[in-house]
Amino acid sequence: xxxxxxxxxxxxxxxxxxxxxxxxxxxxxxxxxxxxxxxxxxxxxxxxxxxxxxxxxxxxxxxxxxxxxxxxxxxxxxxxxxxxxxxxxxxxxxxxxxxxxxxxxxxxxxxxxxxxxxxxxxxxxxxxxxxxxxxxxxxxxxxxxxxxxxxxxxxxxxxxxxxxxxxxxxxxxxxxxxxxxxxxxxxxxxxxxxxxxxxxxxxxxxxxxxxxxxxxxxxxxxxxxxxxxxxxxxxxxxxxxxxxxxxxxxxxxxxx
Ligand code: NAD
Numbered sequence: 001x002x003x004x005x006x007x008x009x010x011x012x013x014x015x016x017x018x019x020x021x022x023x024x025x026x027x028x029x030x031x032x033x034x035x036x037x038x039x040x041x042x043x044x045x046x047x048x049x050x051x052x053x054x055x056x057x058x059x060x061x062x063x064x065x066x067x068x069x070x071x072x073x074x075x076x077x078x079x080x081x082x083x084x085x086x087x088x089x090x091x092x093x094x095x096x097x098x099x100x101x102x103x104x105x106x107x108x109x110x111x112x113x114x115x116x117x118x119x120x121x122x123x124x125x126x127x128x129x130x131x132x133x134x135x136x137x138x139x140x141x142x143x144x145x146x147x148x149x150x151x152x153x154x155x156x157x158x159x160x161x162x163x164x165x166x167x168x169x170x171x172x173x174x175x176x177x178x179x180x181x182x183x184x185x186x187x188x189x190x191x192x193x194x195x196x197x198x199x200x201x202x203x204x205x206x207x208x209x210x211x212x213x214x215x216x217x218x219x220x221x222x223x224x225x226x227x228x229x230x231x232x233x234x235x236x237x238x239x240x241x242x243x244x245x246x247x248x249x250x251x252x253x254x255x256x
């Protein structure tokens with residue numbers, strides 16, 4: 001259904017971004033993968049997707065903490081019909097101890113990069129006469145938790161950017177929406193477990209059950225394939241009038 005469309009997914013050599021790239025490729029879109037590294041294994045992921053799905057898949061190195069890199073990614077991609085702003089990092093610490101450089105990096109990667117890629121991509125979508133912006137926010141774009149100040153500020157920010165993008169494109173065949181995942185067991189979540197264990201003085205299993213999934217009533221992690229499927233829906237004709245909104249894929253978190 002997405003044959004002939006080109007999707008650029010930031011931060012897609014791992015986790016949710018990679019899962020979204022796979023599902024968009026399975027739906028027929030050509031995909032551009034990205035991260036800040038430039039290793040053989042990064043390019044090999046793109047080759048595997050191309051071989052298994054038959055689409056064109058490329059990997060383009062660009063550091064989403066740098067505005068020029070973010071804009072250059074869209075230029076190097078050539079076409080950009082579908083933009084998925086997914087790159088993100090996390091750091092867990094109380095506000096008084098929160099490292100300033102972590103705050104700056106999280107705001108740059110999780111929020112400001114999406115401003116730059118969107119600014120570069122909208123003219124391409126307008127020229128093509130069709131476009132989809134899908135921002136990967138979080139349940140933490142709608143609610144808060146202690147010790148994640150920068151992440152929560154950035155995720156609430158990207159929900160706001162999504163709404164503005166939708167209004168600026170409202171009369172055009174372009175939509176902008178945010179997916180708000182609950183907990184998905186990816187390397188990003190895995191990496192938070194030790195710090196959260198320290199904050200709460202709990203062991204690994206207790207952190208997963210009592211801290212992470214305590215707010216996810218389903219008591220199950222969401223999957224990267226489910227994020228990919230939601231993104232494919234937002235790119236479909238059925239979603240043409242879905243714009244400026246959020247879709248939670250969070251096992252009931254935001255219903256609590
Ligand atoms: P992940 O660590 O597996 O993936 C993050 C991706 O971003 C990786 O591909 C990484 O290489 C890339 N990245 C990091 N810094 C970058 C930079 N400077 N430039 C370019 N790419 C960079 O984590 P994930 O869980 O898949 O997270 C993906 C997105 O989903 C993030 O925005 C995250 O906030 C969001 N999210 C995740 C969860 C979850 O439970 N895993 C929940 C809600 C939202």
